[in-house]
Amino acid sequence: MCGDFARKDGVDFYGNDIPPYPQNAPDYASCCSICRTTTGCNAFTYSKSRQACYPKTRIGNGVAKYDDAITGYNPNVYSDFVRKDGIDFNGNDIPLFPVQVPDYASCGLKCQATPGCNVFTYSKSRQTCYPKTHMGNGVAENTDAITGYNHPIAIVFPGAFQQPPRLETNVAYNIQSNVGEWYSTVGPDGFNPNIYYRLTTQWQGDGKSLDIDNDGTNNRPILAATGAYTGQFWKITPIGNGFYRLTTMWQGDGKSLDIVNDGTNNRPILAATGAYTGQFWKITPIVNGYYRLTTQWQGDGKSLDIVNDGTNNRPILATTGAQPGQYWKISAA
Numbered sequence: 001m002c003g004d005f006a007r008k009d010g011v012d013f014y015g016n017d018i019p020p021y022p023q024n025a026p027d028y029a030s031c032c033s034i035c036r037t038t039t040g041c042n043a044f045t046y047s048k049s050r051q052a053c054y055p056k057t058r059i060g061n062g063v064a065k066y067d068d069a070i071t072g073y074n075p076n077v078y079s080d081f082v083r084k085d086g087i088d089f090n091g092n093d094i095p096l097f098p099v100q101v102p103d104y105a106s107c108g109l110k111c112q113a114t115p116g117c118n119v120f121t122y123s124k125s126r127q128t129c130y131p132k133t134h135m136g137n138g139v140a141e142n143t144d145a146i147t148g149y150n151h152p153i154a155i156v157f158p159g160a161f162q163q164p165p166r167l168e169t170n171v172a173y174n175i176q177s178n179v180g181e182w183y184s185t186v187g188p189d190g191f192n193p194n195i196y197y198r199l200t201t202q203w204q205g206d207g208k209s210l211d212i213d214n215d216g217t218n219n220r221p222i223l224a225a226t227g228a229y230t231g232q233f234w235k236i237t238p239i240g241n242g243f244y245r246l247t248t249m250w251q252g253d254g255k256s257l258d259i260v261n262d263g264t265n266n267r268p269i270l271a272a273t274g275a276y277t278g279q280f281w282k283i284t285p286i287v288n289g290y291y292r293l294t295t296q297w298q299g300d301g302k303s304l305d306i307v308n309d310g311t312n313n314r315p316i317l318a319t320t321g322a323q324p325g326q327y328w329k330i331s332a333a
Contacts, residue, residue, distance in 0.1 A: 002032035005072040006103060012045050012069040013059040015228050022052035028070050035072070042105075043073035059109055078108025081120075081148035088121050088145040089135040098128035104146050111148070112332040115289060118150040118192065150192060191283070196233035196249055196333040200226070201306055202290055203324035206331075210234065210315065212248055212270055219270040221257065223306055223313040233333045236283070243280040243296055247273070257281065259295055259317055266317040268304065283330070290327035294320070304328065 007028075018038055025031040031046040031053035043056040049068050059073045077083075083104070094117055101107050104122045107129035111120040119132040125144050135149060191197070199210040204223060211224035212231035226232065230250035237245045237253075246257040251270055258271035259278035273279065277297035284292045284300075293304040298317055305318035306325035320326065 002029055002072055004074070005032060005035075006075045006105075008071045008073075010065055010067050010069065011071050012066045013043065013056070013071050013073070014045075016043070016056040016058050018055040018057060021054045022047070022050070023055070024051060025053035026051055028072070032072055042077045043071065045069050045071045059105060073105055075103030075105045078105045078112075078148055081108050081111070081150055084147045084149070086141055086143050086145065087147045088140045088142040089119060089132065089147055089149075090140055092119070092132040092134050094131045094133060097130050098123070098126075099131070100127060101129045102127055104148070107146075108148050115197075115291070115330045116191070119147065120149075121145050121147045150195075191236040191238070191244065191330070193235060193237040195235075197236055198226070198232055198331050198333045199234055200329045200331070201325050202327035202329065203306060204312060206329070208313070212250060218251065219255070221268045221270065221315045223315065236330070239280060243282055245273070245279055246281055259297060265298060266302070268315045268317065286327060289329065291330055292320070292326060293328055 018041055023031075023034055025034060025046065028046045028048075031044050034053050035041040035044040035055045038055045040057050041055040043059045045054045045056065046052070047054075047068050048070065056073075058078055059071070094114055099107075099110055101110055101122070104124075107120050107122040110129050111117040111131045114131045116133050117131040119135050121130045121132065122128070123130075123144055124146065200206050200208060201223070207226050208223045209226040209232040211222050211229060212218060213220040213222045213224075214231065224232070231248050233249035235247045235249070235253070237247070239245050247253050247255060248270070254273050255270045256273040256279040258269050258276060259265060260267040260269050260271075261278065271279070278295050280296035282294045282296065282300070284294070286292050294300050294302060295317070301320050302317045303320040303326040305316050305323060306312060307314040307316050307318075308325065318326070
């Protein structure tokens with residue numbers, strides 16, 4: 001009945017639910033049937049004790065071990081990416097590669113959770129996944145390979161070409177007036193302004209995410225328990241010269257992460273969007289997949305950090321150093 005879906009017992013891939021949910025189902029197979037008849041459903045989670053079924057568009061980044069849950073998913077589909085069978089885009093791999101995964105969908109999940117990943121190639125025979133920053137020029141036919149890419153996708157062709165590069169169909173391109181360089185719609189570091197990201201620190205781990213406090217003013221950044229909250233979903237938009245604007249799904253593009261100009265000049269706030277250098281964020285790769293966040297206003301000498309005060313949840317712009325509260329992980333939400 002559900003043989004072509006991969007099954008994971010004791011695992012809940014939370015998020016990406018398709019309304020209305022949950023739906024009543026007496027068993028796992030019935031939940032699978034609900035998914036099959038639901039448009040856009042490629043995964044589901046079933047609660048045994050509640051006999052509740054959660055159809056989903058895809059497996060997501062949020063994974064929880066939960067004895068009561070059974071998750072099923074289509075191993076051949078990852079809905080956020082365009083799929084190309086028999087194609088390998090060589091190069092542009094993100095270390096450490098390759099990664100062992102059981103199927104194409106799991107490779108897509110790995111890419112989505114890797115900062116800067118917009119493309120991946122999966123080897124069926126070796127069950128290996130190669131997350132990539134962009135497609136590039138090297139294209140090879142390989143019956144063992146499946147490539148997935150984001151749409152629109154990060155494709156960078158630096159330098160002058162004697163002939164135009166080979167462009168893929170079904171891909172949205174922006175072409176600079178300077179014909180020496182070809183760019184996609186994403187920023188130079190691979191952040192896609194068309195999706196949302198979650199920001200966590202090395203210090204507090206994935207269980208605490210940068211959020212906006214729902215206190216009526218709704219403008220105070222805080223490190224809060226990770227969850228499916230729109231204040232934790234951050235859009236990272238390139239604004240030129242290597243800087244980015246950070247906004248939330250909750251408050252929209254009209255409110256940007258800023259630094260209060262109060263003399264101390266170290267307190268983050270969500271403020272009305274404008275051409276303010278405190279809203280221009282530089283995102284610099286450091287070590288082990290982490291990033292440092294600094295502003296154009298205060299420069300590289302001041303980094304976004306978390307105050308070590310016992311509560312350990314208050315963001316601040318602090319003197320740059322080798323502090324794990326300044327090491328930010330940026331993952332697709």
